Amino acid sequence: MRINMQIKQTPSGAIAYCDATLETISTQWFTYDYWLNLSAITGSSKGRYTTWFVKPDISATDESEWVLRHYYRGGLMEKLSKDSYLFTGLKNTRAVAELSLLELLYSEGFAVPKPIAANVERNGLYYRADIIIERVDGAQDLVAQLSKSPMSDTQWQQLGACIAKFHQRGVYHADLNAKNILITPDKFYLIDFDRGEIRNPNPKWQGANLERLLRSFRKELAKLPSLAFTESNWQSLMKGYSQA
Structure with a gap:
């Protein structure tokens, strides 16, 4: 309701x-x-x-x-x-x-x-x-999380599935980046929907959304080489996304 x-x-x-x-x-x-x-x-x-x-x-x-x-x-x-x-x-x-x-x-x-x-x-x-x-209780953004410890392959797949659920609903996030994703002990949240909207699902904008997120991970990794992010992690995320 x-x-x-x-x-x-x-x-x-x-x-x-x-x-x-x-x-x-x-x-x-x-x-x-x-x-x-x-x-x-x-x-x-x-x-x-x-x-x-x-x-x-x-x-x-x-x-x-x-x-x-x-x-x-x-x-x-x-x-x-x-x-x-x-x-x-x-x-x-x-x-x-x-x-x-x-x-x-x-x-x-x-x-x-x-x-x-x-x-x-x-x-x-x-x-x-x-x-x-x-405020989401007990949450921190992914950059803060990955600067301290890695996520499991299962968690990366769960993140991919979470994003897929939004995309399947037609939710366009104008600034999907690693800091606009929160992690709690049991789930992921998306935050900061400024300029977001509901669109007809389409592989073009959905793919651009994912590419933006990947660029943000790579940008954060360039700033902090010890960040627990690898291209293999991204493949796990995409596996969860495609299987959702």
């Missing part, structure tokens, strides 16, 4: 959220200072920019955490505007589009983070955006 996404208008734009119990949500929830004042910042992940981990209920006894991510441009467009995008409708914004895709996949049982909320703030013809998802 689909999660029922709710839309809440704000003075500067709108918030989309996937749980009716979050009706008190405000734009403050999408700021670092809000969580800092609650002493709820639990960590961060640093790439080109920082993604924050927060504990939504500091009085709760469980370990659930959220991931707060702001949308930034990359490539040549970054030189023109670091985080501003042309507004062509709420559903077309990167944040709401990603939240909607995650909502669909999560409801269908795919291994993706649970979607929480997205924030869109308009300024004339342009907007800035943020997203909150649930």
Whole structure:
């Protein structure tokens, strides 16, 4: 059953959220200072920019955490505007589009983070955006995993089968790389579906998706020669993919 996404208008734009119990949500929830004042910042992940981990209920006894991510441009467009995008409708914004895709996949049982909320703030013809998802408990990305220890052939095949399941559903991941795959003790997850979409399954884009992933493994291996990745590992992944 689909999660029922709710839309809440704000003075500067709108918030989309996937749980009716979050009706008190405000734009403050999408700021670092809000969580800092609650002493709820639990960590961060640093790439080109920082993604924050927060504990939504500091009085709760469980370990659930959220991931707060702001949308930034990359490539040549970054030189023109670091985080501003042309507004062509709420559903077309990167944040709401990603939240909607995650909502669909999560409801269908795919291994993706649970979607929480997205924030869109308009300024004339342009907007800035943020997203909150649930942090996958006990997970680390594949680069972190392979920098410490290798995966078994069975795990590589399981990863291939996981990717195949997404492809068979028509899920296009715009940035399928080793850091956007998480591993837990029992399964793999795909994360960061910015610019992702549902497409008609087609060997051309599916093959390009896999080639992008292979390039990312080779790139990480060039940076860290001790990374536990070999071409044989890739063949095991492809075996799992083709047999899924």
